[in-house]
Amino acid sequence: MATSFSATLPLHGSQENRLLLPPIRLAPPPSSFLGSTRSLTIPSSRRLYHAHAARRSPVVGVQEVVKEKKVTNSLVLCILITKEEGLVLYEDMILGRSFEDMCAQMYYRGKMFGFVHLYNGQEAVSTGFIKLLTQSDSVVSTYRDHVHALSKGVSARAVMSELFGKVTGCCRGQGGSMHMFSKEHNMLGGFAFIGEGIPVATGAAFTSKYKREVLKQDCEDVTVAFFGDGTCNNGQFYECLNMAALYKLPIIFVVENNLWAIGMSHLRSTSDPEIWKKGPAFGMPGVHVDGMDVLKVREVAKEAVTRARRGEGPTLVECETYRFRGHSLADPDELRDAAEKAKYAARDPITALKKYLVENKLANEGELKTIEKKIDELVEEAVEFADASPQPGRSQLLENVFADPKGFGIGPDGRYRCEDPKFTEGTAQV
């Protein structure tokens, strides 16, 4: 029987960049989308956005909550998370940071090679989104994927071993830094070319919809696709925004706008640098959020994920964030202004969350220190494990090229090449 797709969402907010959707009524706390009221300031100041949202939106930032003890709106919640949630978020961000710092150390000690792209400074985005997902939800990332994998549940051991190129890595050492996959945790990669993961994410969301509508299964899985500001000038991004909105796929497009694509400033490469605006052009809500604030990200993420689960379609979320290190460990990072780096360093998401937790009596310093210590040990143990793991043997060379190794064909002797004993030794001629 034919199912038809409804028309795209009515386009909103062309006159002002305010609310891009009418407020969604949810079980408490009710909140509306953070309509972006950002105005573009002149590039020389290097300050893209400044928030006007605090007044209008019931979702406020960490800093504002700390400053304003008085609640003006009865719908506003002063404290956005419970203690347990807070500690989970904190631990996840600390894990991301410690892991990446250890990666840098290991790289300079010659334990891992190639291109390694670290996530320091952007933890709020990964934690804010992924900690809301279930195991069966999918995450698709780019080459800056270590922390996405960790947040999704892939063990630090597996990721570290993969980076060391060992057999015990999550991809048996065959993928490396830029290809973190986990079937168990539905981490769909890890892609080296920018933009090529977005269609894959669209496909995963398509499967979700297919399961619901064709296979009649109960499927509420959503897909979150992470990518950067540079990717937003790539055709694959736009093609997928179109299809996701057209088919109302349960997907969230998360732009980690850290303002730089290696050495190319976002402002120098993009005609209209406000990426969130591109959502409504395709018929989906576009939201801008402060990506250095995990609680803000989490609130936006909740909305977007709920929308997707309810079958209302995709959302484009632009997170303003920053990477504290260079593009990769090979990048000297000379182009970025020291003042800009300092400004964002002062907005370190981990420090901010720590301050929030302590000042709102959700946790004390001792508990947070315990978490930090635990994570330190975990990361150390991961390194030891990776060090002790064996490297792949020759026999692994030809494995996994094909799911069905008959694909290597029939050899001159009439047998399938994969039946050749030399094949398992990795020395067969293929």
Next chain:
Amino acid sequence: MAARIHGGAATALSTFNPKKLVAPSRTNLPAAARSSKRCIVAGGGSDASKKSLSVRHSQKLIANAAVATKAETSATTGTGHELLLFEALQEGLEEEMDRDPHVCVMGEDVGHYGGSYKVTKGLADKFGDLRVLDTPICENAFTGMGIGAAMTGLRPVIEGMNMGFLLLAFNQISNNCGMLHYTSGGQFTIPVVIRGPGGVGRQLGAEHSQRLESYFQSIPGIQMVACSTPYNAKGLMKAAIRSENPVILFEHVLLYNLKEKIPDEEYICNLEEAEMVRPGEHITILTYSRMRYHVMQAAKTLVNKGYDPEVIDIRSLKPFDLYTIGNSVKKTHRVLIVEECMRTGGIGASLTAAINENFHDYLDAPVMCLSSQDVPTPYAGTLEEWTVVQPAQIVTAVEQLCQ
């Protein structure tokens, strides 16, 4: 070392016109019984001066040993049903979609329009708009979408309206389709089928006349097959859909109206095997897709001249079936490759290398490869004819090799 002769100025032969083509019957009947079956091959070889492309030539032939065919199934019921190649593809696709609800189709105009070559006709009505998805014109994105869907449990059949359009999807086909099983350490499988018509058609112009098999053949992790008859079209389609590997199925624009009788019972063709079209003793002719028919046409002429060519449709472009090919080489000691691919870096080039590497000792003469000219396919009919290999060139090449 291989001597290569490509389509030069040939004596003008009527270009092969498949409109009224009936493929040689595949049945296993003895020659006497077969004489009652008609085998019509368009483009009579004797009338060399006529080269109008729109005039349909047909020549009734009594099927004889010149076009003996190999039966693939062990027994035929004798009933079977006759259909055109595109209908065979559709039948295969429909049967697989009935069998497994995870099989879906995506591509441009596959749904409501029924496919630009009618391969998916009627499927959207039967299975719905989501299972037979009309995509926007974004090859890279919808191919990637198919790959993502395959990784998460579906079995998409992705159609390129013309194979040439898949150049836009090269990123996804090479990086994701071919590689993700490996880079994920075997965690994710990508059981997609990427299919579409390619090859030189009837004055379609350069960009619509491309042969992408040469561009894709280096991608590790994918398999490539080319169908040439309704029988193997259906069989390969079904096998490709059932395979856990990503498979690229090459169809040919001019072969969609081939008619043949195929079995009623279910069958699939082996993806890795070549097809023996005509056993022989003097020379091995390796071919695939449309060139199979040029070769068979030349074979008639050759038989009349006293040669006994062995014709093998390699079908599996990647990997090569070196067993069937090798056995043939060991028997005849002479190899001629006839392909529509470009001369440079084409399937023939790889096949020549593979044969030389594996069967050098068995060769009495260098492997000869007839390929298309390294030229963007011209629009003009005369020029177009000269870019592809014609039967007369095949005859000349065989004569040369068999001296």
